[in-house]
Every structure is written in C-alpha cells, then in structure tokens.
Amino acid sequence: MPNLIGKVSAKKLRKLMKEKSARHKAKCSDDDRYDITAEPVLGSNTVECSGGIFNEGLCDDVTEQEVISGFVCDHNPELCDVIDYVVPSAADGADPFVIPQNVIIDYLKEYHANNQIKESEYSRKYHASHRKDRLETFKDNYIANREERLEACKDNYVANCEERLEAFKENYIANREERLDAFKDNYIANREERLEAFKDNYIANREERLEAFKENYIANREERLEAFKDNYIANCQERLEGFKDNYASNLEQRKQIMNDYYASHSQQIKDNAREHYAAVADTKNAKLRRNIE
Numbered sequence: 001m002p003n004l005i006g007k008v009s010a011k012k013l014r015k016l017m018k019e020k021s022a023r024h025k026a027k028c029s030d031d032d033r034y035d036i037t038a039e040p041v042l043g044s045n046t047v048e049c050s051g052g053i054f055n056e057g058l059c060d061d062v063t064e065q066e067v068i069s070g071f072v073c074d075h076n077p078e079l080c081d082v083i084d085y086v087v088p089s090a091a092d093g094a095d096p097f098v099i100p101q102n103v104i105i106d107y108l109k110e111y112h113a114n115n116q117i118k119e120s121e122y123s124r125k126y127h128a129s130h131r132k133d134r135l136e137t138f139k140d141n142y143i144a145n146r147e148e149r150l151e152a153c154k155d156n157y158v159a160n161c162e163e164r165l166e167a168f169k170e171n172y173i174a175n176r177e178e179r180l181d182a183f184k185d186n187y188i189a190n191r192e193e194r195l196e197a198f199k200d201n202y203i204a205n206r207e208e209r210l211e212a213f214k215e216n217y218i219a220n221r222e223e224r225l226e227a228f229k230d231n232y233i234a235n236c237q238e239r240l241e242g243f244k245d246n247y248a249s250n251l252e253q254r255k256q257i258m259n260d261y262y263a264s265h266s267q268q269i270k271d272n273a274r275e276h277y278a279a280v281a282d283t284k285n286a287k288l289r290r291n292i293e
Contacts, residue, residue, distance in 0.1 A: 262269065
C-alpha cells in the first residue's frame, strides 16, 4: 500500500483498501478463505485475511496508522458510510455474501409497522370493549359523590366568604387612588381624540339624522294632532274654571292698576287724544278742500 501523506478522504481510503484486499485474497488458501466455522462479523472492518472474512467497508474516522497496519480495531456505525452484514457461506467455493443495509432497514420498518398495527388493533378492541363499563362506573361514582362534593363546595364558600370580602375591600380601597388617577390621565389624554371623533360622527350622520327626524315627524303628525285635541278638550273646562277664578281674584287688583295708570298719565293721555283729533280734523279738511277744488 502506498504511503499516505496528510488527510485522505474516506472514498480514497476505500479504494486503497479494495486494492489491498484483492491482493490478500489471491494469497489466502481456499480452506482458510471459506471457513464456515468462523463467527459472523457484524459490520467489521478487517482488511486482511482473518478467518476467511473480508469486508471492504471503512469508517470515516480511521487514522492513517490503522490503515497502514492493515487492521481496524474500532468500528463506529454512525460515522461509517458502508454498514454491511457479512455472513459466511456454507457452499463450497462460494464467496461470502452481503445483506445490503437498505434490505435490513426495510425489514425492520415492516416488522415495526406490523407490531404497531397489532398493538393498535388490540388497544382499540380492548378500549371499545371496556369503554361502556368505565363510563357506567364513572357515572355511578359521579352521582354517588355529587351531594358530598356540593356540600364541601358550599362549606368552603361560606367559610371563606368573609375572608374574600375583606380581601376585596382592602384591594379596592388600596387601589382606588391609583384607578382614579389612571382614569383621569386617560380621560384628559383622550379628550381631544374623543371630541374629534364626536365631531366627525356628528357631521357624517347629520343628513341621516335629519331625514330620520323628518320621516318620524311626518309619520307621527296625525298622532300628535289627535293627542293635542284630546288633551285640549279634556282640559277645556279645567282651563276655563282656572281662568274665571284667576280673573275674579285679580279683578280689584287690575282695577287699582288701571286707576293708578290713568291718574299718573292723564295729562299725557289728554295730549295724545288732542293731537289725534287734530290730525283727524286736518285730514278731513284737506279732503274737503280737494273735493271743492
């Protein structure tokens, strides 16, 4: 095998190992090569003739010294690119055969799936057969303990009522100022926003409100008129009696007011009457003169 300098890839190492394995196969005897008494090797990485078993797989983490020595002691399945199961053949002259990894994986998947299906079917049948019994047991237990749970709930509620009330009062009183300040701050901060929103809504809905008012006014006009008539007729006598009583009770007072007014304004009244009559006489005389002319 050639000397290796530096880091070599796993692919390169495998190629080198294949060449070395081919050379060793040619040197091994047939008896050693096909020894059926040898133990099966699971994913081993031997590179020399050892019990007639050869495996060309090689781990990626193999060191250069291990490759040169021709034997790999440690095998890491997680890092190995080729994991094969090598089984010695009992047939004369036959090479060991390899079970591919994908076949084993498919078998394990199928086995696991079959077991899962069987377990799920058994679980479903078991739960279906016992579901009714469990439900009946739960109902009986729930009904039997209902009164007990209710009494316990009532006792606990009554016992803790005063405690809860006191805690609520203390918390309410303690946080009253904080809540009030928060409300004030929020009210003041949002005042302009609320005012603008009110204005916008008022202007936007003005026509709608006006139309609704008109329709309601027209629709209820007859109803309002009938109600006014009924109320006017029903209260006519009452209003008349009230007017009479008020007129009779205030008659002397009104007379005194009129006398005082005429006494204080008699001269002014006379002057106004004289001016009025003079104006009327002048008008009549003017008409007569126009007729004569």
